[in-house]
Each structure stands twice: as C-alpha cells, then as structure tokens.
Amino acid sequence: MSTNRQIPMASPDISAEEISAVKNVLQTSRLSQGPQVESFELLVADYVGAKHAVAVSSGxxxxxxxxxxxxxxxxxxxxxxxxxxxxxxxxxxxxRAVPVFVDVDPFTFNIDPKQVLEAIKDLSSSSNMRNKWLPPKLRNQKLGKAKSILAVDVFGQPAEMDQLKTTARDYDLSLIEDSAEAIGSRYEGRPAGNLGDVGIFAFYPNKQITTGEGGVAVTDNDEWASLFRSLRNQGRDVFDGWLGHSRLGYNYRLNELSAAIGVSQMNRIEKILSKRNQVANLYSHYLAEINGVNPPQISKKTTKMSWFVYVVRLNSGIDRDGVVSKLLERGIPSRPYFPSIHLLPFYREKFGFESGDFPISEEISSQTIALPFYTSMNEQEIATVCEALDQILNY
Ligand SMILES: Cc1ncc(COP(=O)(O)O)c(C=O)c1O
Structure with a gap:
C-alpha cells in the first residue's frame, strides 16, 4: 500500500479556528500575557478540575x-x-537538587511505587542504607533531605498516583506530577495532571494539543499559584509595579498568540483526543498480526488514555536501532524513545551513573520505538508503517 504524502513523525492539528484566533490577536496591541492567557488558564483549570492553572512559556x-x-x-x-x-x-x-532515580514498572514504564517507598524509607534512616539509592558520586556526602516525589505520566499513561500520594503523605513530601504528555488521561476516573500537589502540562507541537511552545502548572494551592504568577513574570508580585521585583523571577510568560491557539485547541480537545484514540486503535489492530512487536500496555487504572505517542516494544534480541534505520530507508521516521536519563553523558559525568544501575528502564530504552503518530493520520498511512515493520521484522 502506498501513500501520497511523506509520513511525518508528528504533526499538530491546526484548523481555521486557530488561524483566525491568531489573526485576531495580531489586530490588537496586546501580544504578551493578556486576556487570551487568562482564557486559556480558565479552560485548562476547568478541564482538569483544578483551582488554579498558570500558563507559562514551556512545560x-x-x-x-x-x-x-x-x-x-x-x-x-x-x-x-x-x-x-x-x-x-x-x-x-x-x-542544584539531587535526582534519586528508582526503577520503573515493566508494564506501564512508569515509576515503580514500591521502589519509591523503599527508597524513602532507606533515605530517612541514618544508616548506610541511604547510599544504595544515591547517585554514585554523591555517596557518603552531606546532602539535604528528601523533599519531593516527581512522577511522570509516561507517554500519556498516569503514574500510580494513589500509592505515591500515600507515601508522600506518610513521609511529609510533596508530590509533583509531570503530566506533560497526559492532558486528557484519567486515572481511576480522575484527570491526570491534578493528582498530586502540583501538576504540569506541555504544549510543544508534537503534544495532543499545542500552543507552539507553552506549558501550564495546575494546583489547588493558593500560595503556590500566586508564586507561579510572580516567578513567571520576573518576580513581580501583584502589588509590584512594572519595575518592582519582590523575588528572583524569570521571564516564563506565555504570549497571547500561543494562548489564542491554546484556547482554540482546548475548545476542540475532545474531538482531537478521540481521533488520536482511533489512530491508536488502528495501530493495535494492524500490529496484532505482526510477530516481534508489542503494542503499548494500558493499565486498568488508566480509565481514559490520552494518546501522546504510539510506542511499541520489540521482542528482546531484535536490533532496535537497525529497525529504526531500515524504517528510515523506507521513508518512515521513528524514534528510539526514551533513552534512560541516567545514561546521558552529562548525567554519567556529573553523578557517576553506569549501565546496569536501573536495568528495567535500560531494557525498555533498548527495545522501544515511537512510530509516526498524529491526529490526522489515516488508515492507509498506519497500514504503510505496519507493513514496513512486518517486512523488516519477519521477511
Ligand atoms: C515528560 C516530559 N516532561 C517535560 C517536558 C517538557 O516540556 P517542554 O518541551 O514544553 O518544555 C516534556 C516535553 O516533551 C515531557 O515529555
């Protein structure tokens, strides 16, 4: 089967609505943080049932x-x-904080809550049990306390947030949910991104919905929301003038053009997610026939899956990088996704991590491929990708 257009890795879903929203903003004199940002924030807060949403320049x-x-x-x-x-x-x-990595669940690829509990217990003890969890180069050094758990909803699937929340409560830690990839997903019926003390979403163009560049932090904590509003705007507080700065801040403001795109995307989000769900279902249908490749596994607790990417896992022993190259030879882009963070060169250098430190994560990293995935992907394109994969793996 052949297709008429080159299959991209990802592609934003931009309609006439977004184009006219941007044009309208350009006809005003307000191009940075203004009414569009406020509308976007209200839509996101409402969508996930959070008290506050604060829009910024990236996830x-x-x-x-x-x-x-x-x-x-x-x-x-x-x-x-x-x-x-x-x-x-x-x-x-x-x-300048220290990432204490723990390994992941081989089924969902999300942080393993049992290991989180074990790590926190050991880190709270004064014995040398602490060292087992610390980055090699920082063992036996004087370090601060365990402050937070930062969980990630990997590829759109919510982490085990209930167990993580219990652990966070029991050990007086905050729980941060990186939901950059999961807007619209639900965990036991509850919206991803609003399952911890603070959650974030990201809107780079490969995400479910986009603002070009952009991000949002959501929280029910009034003080944190005010702090976010100040920090994103050069540390200005509500009572400060333009050159008043109450604290060290950043320029993390979202511009009005991006926010206007975000408003249009939020108005269409359910339609977009449902189309992406159809693409994922078609992929699973075609892949069911192909030996050597395993579709994504969705936990029963993920009561709604919002598809960010479609990542398959190859059987062990298959040369994943070879498959990526052979797909590319056939004009099909794909990505080895994700490399494990601790093995990135600057993490190895800074912290002394080595291969074998987090074996489950490393094994997944060596076997996974993100296939082309976008809202407008049609059945012919999906079939083309799957046929190429079948040819490479089985013929
Ligand atoms: C899990 C995760 N966290 C954070 C980010 C950062 O978001 P951004 O690219 O908008 O800065 C991303 C973006 O791809 C992500 O996938």
Whole structure:
C-alpha cells in the first residue's frame, strides 16, 4: 500500500479556528500575557478540575516553577524516574537538587511505587542504607533531605498516583506530577495532571494539543499559584509595579498568540483526543498480526488514555536501532524513545551513573520505538508503517 504524502513523525492539528484566533490577536496591541492567557488558564483549570492553572512559556518552565514551589533547594533529594524526557530531571539540576532515580514498572514504564517507598524509607534512616539509592558520586556526602516525589505520566499513561500520594503523605513530601504528555488521561476516573500537589502540562507541537511552545502548572494551592504568577513574570508580585521585583523571577510568560491557539485547541480537545484514540486503535489492530512487536500496555487504572505517542516494544534480541534505520530507508521516521536519563553523558559525568544501575528502564530504552503518530493520520498511512515493520521484522 502506498501513500501520497511523506509520513511525518508528528504533526499538530491546526484548523481555521486557530488561524483566525491568531489573526485576531495580531489586530490588537496586546501580544504578551493578556486576556487570551487568562482564557486559556480558565479552560485548562476547568478541564482538569483544578483551582488554579498558570500558563507559562514551556512545560519545562512549568516544571521548574513546581520544583521551586515545593521548596526544593541545593542538595535536596527528589525521587524520580530515569525513564522520561530529560527535562523532568533537568529541572532538579536547575535548583542544584539531587535526582534519586528508582526503577520503573515493566508494564506501564512508569515509576515503580514500591521502589519509591523503599527508597524513602532507606533515605530517612541514618544508616548506610541511604547510599544504595544515591547517585554514585554523591555517596557518603552531606546532602539535604528528601523533599519531593516527581512522577511522570509516561507517554500519556498516569503514574500510580494513589500509592505515591500515600507515601508522600506518610513521609511529609510533596508530590509533583509531570503530566506533560497526559492532558486528557484519567486515572481511576480522575484527570491526570491534578493528582498530586502540583501538576504540569506541555504544549510543544508534537503534544495532543499545542500552543507552539507553552506549558501550564495546575494546583489547588493558593500560595503556590500566586508564586507561579510572580516567578513567571520576573518576580513581580501583584502589588509590584512594572519595575518592582519582590523575588528572583524569570521571564516564563506565555504570549497571547500561543494562548489564542491554546484556547482554540482546548475548545476542540475532545474531538482531537478521540481521533488520536482511533489512530491508536488502528495501530493495535494492524500490529496484532505482526510477530516481534508489542503494542503499548494500558493499565486498568488508566480509565481514559490520552494518546501522546504510539510506542511499541520489540521482542528482546531484535536490533532496535537497525529497525529504526531500515524504517528510515523506507521513508518512515521513528524514534528510539526514551533513552534512560541516567545514561546521558552529562548525567554519567556529573553523578557517576553506569549501565546496569536501573536495568528495567535500560531494557525498555533498548527495545522501544515511537512510530509516526498524529491526529490526522489515516488508515492507509498506519497500514504503510505496519507493513514496513512486518517486512523488516519477519521477511
Ligand atoms: C515528560 C516530559 N516532561 C517535560 C517536558 C517538557 O516540556 P517542554 O518541551 O514544553 O518544555 C516534556 C516535553 O516533551 C515531557 O515529555
């Protein structure tokens, strides 16, 4: 089967509505943070049932602000996952905190709540049990306390937030939910992103909905929401004038053009998610016939899956990178997704991590491929990708 257009890796769903929304903003004199940002925030807050939504310039910026609000400082420990996009750990480094990685669940690829509990128990003891969990180069050093758990809803599937919440409560930690990839998903009926003390969404163009670049932090905590509003705007407080700065802040503002796109996307979000669900179902249908490749596994607790990407896992022994190259030879893009964060060169260098430190994450990293996935992907395109995969794996 052949297709008429080159199959992209991802593609935003932009309609006449978004184009006219941007044009309308351009006809005003307000191009940075203004009424469109406010409307976008209200739509997101309402969608996930959060008291506050604060829009910023990227998902990374939102996560950075969440880490600051959680009081994470120099030397503090934050328990998080090595199987994620690098930003979820980098934001800890921005504050000179220490990422305490624990391994992941082989089924959902999300942080393993049992290991989180074990790590926190050991980290709270004064014995050398602590060392087992710390990055090799930081063992036996004087470090701060465990402050937070930073969980990631990997590929759109919510982490085991109930168990993580219990652990966070029992050990007086905050719980940050990186829901960059999961807007619209539900965990036991509840919206992803609003399952911890603070959650974040990201709107890069490969996400379910986009603002070009952009992110949102959601929380029920009034103080944290006010802090986010100040920090994103150069540390200005509500009572400060334009050149008044109550604290060290950032320029993390979202512009009005992006927010206007976000408003249109939020108005269409259910339609977009339902189309993406159809694409995922078609992929699963075609892949069921192909040996050597396993479709994504959805937990029973994921009562609604919002599809960010479609990531398959190859059987062990298959040369994954070879498959990626052979797909590309056939004009089909794909990505090895994700590399485990602890094995990125600067993490190895800074913290002394080595292969074998988090074996489940590493094994998943060596076997997974993100296939082309976008809202407008048609059945012919899906069939083309799956046939190519079948040819490469089985003939
Ligand atoms: C899990 C995760 N966290 C954080 C981010 C950062 O979002 P952004 O690219 O908008 O800064 C992403 C983006 O891809 C992500 O996938």
């Amino acid at each position: 990374t910026a939102a996560l950075h602000l969440a880490v600051i609000a959680a009081g994470v400082e120099d030397g503090d420990l934050v328990i998080t996952t090595p199987f994620s996009f690098v930003a979820s750990s980098n934001v800890l480094l921005y504050e």
